[in-house]
Amino acid sequence: MAKFKKTESGRNLSRILSKGYLDLHTRASQGAFVVWIAINVPAELFAGFENVVYGVPESHAAMNAGKGVGAIQCEKAERIGYSMDLCSYARIDIGCVSDNGKDSPSFGLPKPDLLVSDNNNCSLLVKWFEVHHREMGVPHFIIDVPFCYEPQQKKDRDYIIAQFHGLIQTIEKMSGQRFDPDRVSEAVASTNQGISHWKRFLSFAGHRPSGITAFDSFVHMAPFLTMRGTSEFVNHYKLLADETEQRVAAGDFPVKNEKYRLFWDNIAPWHQLRNMSDSLAAHGANIVGATYTSCIGSVEGSFDMYPYDGGDPLEYCARTQNCYICPHGLNLRSKAMRQAVKRLNIDGIVFASNRSCKPYSVTQMDQQRTMTEKLGIPSVMIDVDHADVRKYSRQSTFTRLEALIESIAAKRAA
Amino acid sequence: MNAIKRLRKLQGEGKKIVGCFPLYPPVELFYAMELVPVVLWGLTDAHTQTPKSDRHLQNYTCFVARDLTEFILTQGHALLDGIFMYNACDTLRNLPEIFIKETKASGGSLPLIRMHLPMSPQDQTDSSKYFNDEINAVIRSFTEDLGTSFSSERFEEGIRLYNRMRKLAIFAQHRVARGRMGFLPFADTMRNACFMPVGEQVSALESLLRMYPEDSGDPNDSKTDTGVILSGILPPPPSIIAAIESAGMRVVGNDIASLHRSYADIPAPESDPCEYYRDFYFHHTPCSTLLFSGDRRLQTLMDMVDKTGAMGVIFVGEKFCEYEYFEFPYLEKELRKKGVKTLRIEISMQDDAHAGGISSRIEAFAEMTAS
Ligand code: SF4
Numbered sequence: 032m033a034k035f036k037k038t039e040s041g042r043n044l045s046r047i048l049s050k051g052y053l054d055l056h057t058r059a060s061q062g063a064f065v066v067w068i069a070i071n072v073p074a075e076l077f078a079g080f081e082n083v084v085y086g087v088p089e090s091h092a093a094m095n096a097g098k099g100v101g102a103i104q105c106e107k108a109e110r111i112g113y114s115m116d117l118c119s120y121a122r123i124d125i126g127c128v129s130d131n132g133k134d135s136p137s138f139g140l141p142k143p144d145l146l147v148s149d150n151n152n153c154s155l156l157v158k159w160f161e162v163h164h165r166e167m168g169v170p171h172f173i174i175d176v177p178f179c180y181e182p183q184q185k186k187d188r189d190y191i192i193a194q195f196h197g198l199i200q201t202i203e204k205m206s207g208q209r210f211d212p213d214r215v216s217e218a219v220a221s222t223n224q225g226i227s228h229w230k231r232f233l234s235f236a237g238h239r240p241s242g243i244t245a246f247d248s249f250v251h252m253a254p255f256l257t258m259r260g261t262s263e264f265v266n267h268y269k270l271l272a273d274e275t276e277q278r279v280a281a282g283d284f285p286v287k288n289e290k291y292r293l294f295w296d297n298i299a300p301w302h303q304l305r306n307m308s309d310s311l312a313a314h315g316a317n318i319v320g321a322t323y324t325s326c327i328g329s330v331e332g333s334f335d336m337y338p339y340d341g342g343d344p345l346e347y348c349a350r351t352q353n354c355y356i357c358p359h360g361l362n363l364r365s366k367a368m369r370q371a372v373k374r375l376n377i378d379g380i381v382f383a384s385n386r387s388c389k390p391y392s393v394t395q396m397d398q399q400r401t402m403t404e405k406l407g408i409p410s411v412m413i414d415v416d417h418a419d420v421r422k423y424s425r426q427s428t429f430t431r432l433e434a435l436i437e438s439i440a441a442k443r444a445a
Numbered sequence: 446m447n448a449i450k451r452l453r454k455l456q457g458e459g460k461k462i463v464g465c466f467p468l469y470p471p472v473e474l475f476y477a478m479e480l481v482p483v484v485l486w487g488l489t490d491a492h493t494q495t496p497k498s499d500r501h502l503q504n505y506t507c508f509v510a511r512d513l514t515e516f517i518l519t520q521g522h523a524l525l526d527g528i529f530m531y532n533a534c535d536t537l538r539n540l541p542e543i544f545i546k547e548t549k550a551s552g553g554s555l556p557l558i559r560m561h562l563p564m565s566p567q568d569q570t571d572s573s574k575y576f577n578d579e580i581n582a583v584i585r586s587f588t589e590d591l592g593t594s595f596s597s598e599r600f601e602e603g604i605r606l607y608n609r610m611r612k613l614a615i616f617a618q619h620r621v622a623r624g625r626m627g628f629l630p631f632a633d634t635m636r637n638a639c640f641m642p643v644g645e646q647v648s649a650l651e652s653l654l655r656m657y658p659e660d661s662g663d664p665n666d667s668k669t670d671t672g673v674i675l676s677g678i679l680p681p682p683p684s685i686i687a688a689i690e691s692a693g694m695r696v697v698g699n700d701i702a703s704l705h706r707s708y709a710d711i712p713a714p715e716s717d718p719c720e721y722y723r724d725f726y727f728h729h730t731p732c733s734t735l736l737f738s739g740d741r742r743l744q745t746l747m748d749m750v751d752k753t754g755a756m757g758v759i760f761v762g763e764k765f766c767e768y769e770y771f772e773f774p775y776l777e778k779e780l781r782k783k784g785v786k787t788l789r790i791e792i793s794m795q796d797d798a799h800a801g802g803i804s805s806r807i808e809a810f811a812e813m814t815a816s
């Protein structure tokens with residue numbers, strides 16, 4: 032069985048996340064300027080202001096799903112007319128806002144002064160933030176990030192940077208606070224340092240047996256979404272990587288009898304982390320890596336770290352805007368996945384077709400064929416909704432996962 | 446004549462055809478380059494199932510995207526000389542690579558030219574220069590890939606022709622509103638027109654208007670029907686239109702993306718394409734797919750209600766179109782506050798399977814609206 036021992040980094044994660052939500056509410060109540068952002072908005076920019084705090088609805092929605100209240104929040108949104116076919120993060124967030132954070136483990140997010148969305152992960156996010164813009168009467172700043180089919184072009188980067196300047200001016204005007212670019216450089220340097228520890232942590236997946244499970248990486252993603260540019264961020268990922276290193280050195284592995292090394296494609300199934308991890312471990316299978324967590328701190332087409340060179344922090348932030356899986360096309364996705372699959376000695380790929388997240392899922396059928404053609408490794412497509420447990424069937428998922436494991440075994444035996 | 450036959454006819458005439466998506470491509474620009482732009486929607490009668498598309502797109506993608514994919518992968522690549530797309534929804538942006546890969550695999554080649562339409566509102570970021578560069582890049586790409594060249598004279602002529610077509614479409618829409626013609630012949634003509642050169646579009650609309658002449662001028666003509674507005678991405682299927690009209694409702698206005706949202710804008714003639722398209726896009730009639738237009742959407746719909754005296758709005762939801770579905774609850778709420786009745790129906794263009802159930806809801810809505 033996968034070991035879910037409470038580790039020091041696990042305890043630290045709980046502590047910093049609780050403190051983070053508490054601080055957010057406290058500072059908001061003390062008059063800080065509150066921004067709600069989409070996860071890809073470069074949060075380091077807010078470090079350039081004395082008293083700007085931010086909440087991340089997607090991360091908050093994932094937490095709701097992870098704590099088992101995702102479906103309750105979704106239902107609230109559905110009752111006020113939002114279709115069940117819409118992204119479950121959006122439904123959780125809209126449902127949560129509809130009754131001022133009731134049922135949320137963090138009592139929701141403090142009311143924003145400004146909403147900042149972008150369309151790189153998905154355009155849907157802009158529509159989702161528009162809902163709050165209209166219902167709450169709060170201004171909404173939209174960052175438009177051109178999708179890329181090839182590595183990001185300079186013309187697009189310059190356009191993104193121009194929008195960052197527009198955002199900075201908007202906050203200056205609205206909050207009355209002055210922007211200090213040096214503080215942003217420091218924040219970006221901290222993010223870069225934290226990410227290097229994150230990449231070190233992920234690299235233990237290369238060990239046989241793997242030093243980590245992808246489920247660990249899903250859980251520990253949260254600071255990346257809500258604490259970038261801070262010392263807590265750096266310290267947490269250092270602790271996580273150091274601790275994992277020690278455990279690997281001590282021969283302490285999450286799936287000791289690891290027979291099947293799998294790779295995951297799509298958002299984490301937040302409501303199933305423990306269940307899926309345990310059930311796979313019982314078969315000697317471990318999902319050791321995931322596109323979702325590997326892309327952090329990279330640029331499109333590779334999962335290698337894209338380091339900050341100490342130059343213009345806005346340039347760095349703009350350059351990394353397409354790094355997540357959704358903002359770039361099939362060929363780039365496929366290139367990075369092939370590299371990871373080879374590097375981690377993957378036996379099989381789990382494509383989680385996620386009807387709540389079309390930008391991640393459309394192209395998966397082609398991606399699956401490409402992986403079979405180019406690498407000849409087995410894969411399976413399962414149906415998952417990342418945050419709405421009502422749209423998940425454990426039985427059909429495991430029937431398919433078991434079939435994948437059997438086909439890997441059959442391939443080995445052949 | 447269905448879409449495929451029309452495309453074959455154009456091909457037989459030696460025309461260079463550019464398939465465009467989504468709905469608001471820079472058609473005058475293509476005209477200026479001696480290309481025939483065809484906006485790729487309403488292809489449903491070209492095929493009834495989507496087996497090729499089903500190998501690439503999950504069943505939770507909208508039928509518009511699946512229909513488009515089926516068309517490109519089956520016939521489109523042999524009928525088109527190139528594809529043009531600009532950024533739209535999260536589904537469409539993932540399609541080009543599938544098209545290119547599959548076309549290559551079947552031994553063909555189809556130049557695909559893309560443009561990024563800035564989606565940030567102009568009062569937040571001035572994207573004029575970026576956008577000008579995008580327009581110029583489109584001209585360059587077509588010149589290189591299809592061996593065409595841009596002519597300012599033809600551009601201005603294209604504007605005149607397309608504006609004429611848009612005006613005729615507005616006339617025809619008024620006739621529908623006044624009960625002089627049904628919504629179906631109007632929607633059908635507009636759909637067929639997509640697969641014609643603009644000159645023929647003008648002729649088709651002129652003959653439609655001749656077929657359904659203006660009324661006697663009596664404003665009370667056909668006043669017995671209850672006026673409703675249809676809103677959605679595509680017009681509903683014929684069976685639903687029939688159900689609406691036979692329930693005693695008249696379509697006095699439409700906020701359909703492939704109809705009114707496409708022809709409502711008649712920008713001032715301009716010889717510089719960059720300037721012309723800045724005006725065209727940045728001041729475009731609000732559409733759920735144009736992210737910068739969000740703040741104007743409700744007011745535009747309210748104005749349409751006031752102007753047409755509509756008693757109700759029927760939202761025709763394209764199944765799985767998140768763009769539209771995010772806006773419905775707010776629009777419905779605000780319309781109801783004004784005493785305007787609303788009905789939301791969900792359709793997937795592929796099948797009429799639920800038409801029966803939808804028809805009963807339409808009848809009930811008609812009764813409620815009339816009372
Ligand atoms: S659709 Fe996908 S990318 Fe967009 S907000 Fe939902 S989960 Fe995130």
Ligand code: SF4
Nearest residue numbers: 507509534678763766
């Ligand atoms: S109907 Fe909606 S989801 Fe479908 S292609 Fe059009 S904008 Fe995209």
